[in-house]
Amino acid sequence: MWIIAVTLLVFTGAINGDDWSYDYETQWPGACTSGTQQSPINIMSRDALVDKHGAHIKGPLVFRGYSNVNASGENNGHTVIWTIEEDEPMPILSGGPLRGNYSFLQFHLHWLSEHAIDGMKYPMEIHFLHIKTGLTVEEALQRPDGLAVIAVICQVHSGEESEYALEELSPMLPKIINQSKLPASVIDLTRLFSPNMQSYYTYHGSLTTPQCQEVVTWIVMDTPLIISDTQYKLFSKVDVGGIDNYRSLQPVNRVIYRSNASLTLPSSLGLIAALLNLSTTMSSIVSKGVCTVVNLKRKFWGNKVQDCNKTE
Structure with missing residues (x-):
């Protein structure tokens, strides 16, 4: 039951109830207004440190078990979220800037994107939430490395080839336009991955919803996932209390690292x-x-x- 508990605790505002809104960010509780390393941020590529010697990014990211994940969908009033079913094998994330293994819990979506890269926002951003393997919820929320979030930015293109990424999710959206739940189904999460999952920025930050605890290792992919215009329009119909569900950009004021794969070399x-x-x-x-x-x-x-x- 702890998997479901952490999801509710962290992302539906269960700590202080659901009484918060993207329209009133200045009234958010906890570290949201008092923290010093909040997320999301505008990532400037020229300012990011390329970790050529592996001092911070130690090897490639490793993804295990993301192809067939049994998860249930829900509109919780703030986002659409798919949570792994209890007692199902959890996908495991490791490598890169992470020290140890992190267990996948759920993914959810923001429109527009929460992060910006070189001042540019994107139509959508997908967050894959992980908890450090072996920790309880309370322990994870007290440790600076308790959670890890993979962020995938999305770009909208036309054409049938753009339908692939969200093809499994699109049929579910009309059923959760209003705040409701869906039965579990098997989802291939790799469809939602960036085309280059080794090309990213990473920094220490916070959750982007109350109470905005500063316990997250962020891994922000810099190569957009392509989605279709038709699919993107479906999200504008989902009831999340407004037309969008992203938090405003926060001060950077910290070191941002850049993976070697993010460097663009001439062909x-x-x-x-x-x-x-x-x-x-x-x-x-x-x-x-x-x-x-x-x-x-x-x-x-x-x-x-x-x-x-x-x-x-």
Whole structure:
């Protein structure tokens, strides 16, 4: 029963009841107004530290058991959320900036995105909540590394190929437009993963709902998941007390790390093209230099000079 308990405790406002709203963030309780390392934030890529030597990010992220997860859906009045069923094997997350294993509990969605990257917000953000394996709820909420959240940003494109990511969830949305629950069903969570799950930013922050405890290791993917316009419109019909359900950006005031995979290197073709262009430019410069020397000789002997600007 502790899995269901932690989900209710952390994400439905059970600590202080459900009496909170995205329209009145300044009235949120707990660390939401007093904390110093709150989430979400605007991540500036130029300011993020690339962990080339693995001082903070120790190896790749490892995902085990995310392909077939038995979870039940619900509209809790703040978001749509899918919670793993009690007694089901829990997917396990490890590696990257994490020390030890983290057990998956649930995923939920925000529209617009909560995080921004280089000042840009995205249409949607998916959060995968994990608790450090072996901890109770109370212990996790008291430790700075008690929870880990994978955040996947989403971009809207048109076309049938954009339907794949949310294809399993879309049929469920009309049934939970109002605040209601769905029976459990098997979901392939890897469909909701970023195209590159090793390319991300990571920092220490908080939950983005009351009481905003600062116990979260955030792992924010920087490569958007593509969803369809038709699917995205379905979420605007879900009753979450307003047209959106994201918290405002909070002060950064802390170190943000960037995985090595997030560095964009020139492609092989682009590099070759650049080298060819450089070679052509150098060849042109040399040719004009030779032309100038030849013209000096031509002038000395009284011959007609050549236009070096036409030299190829």
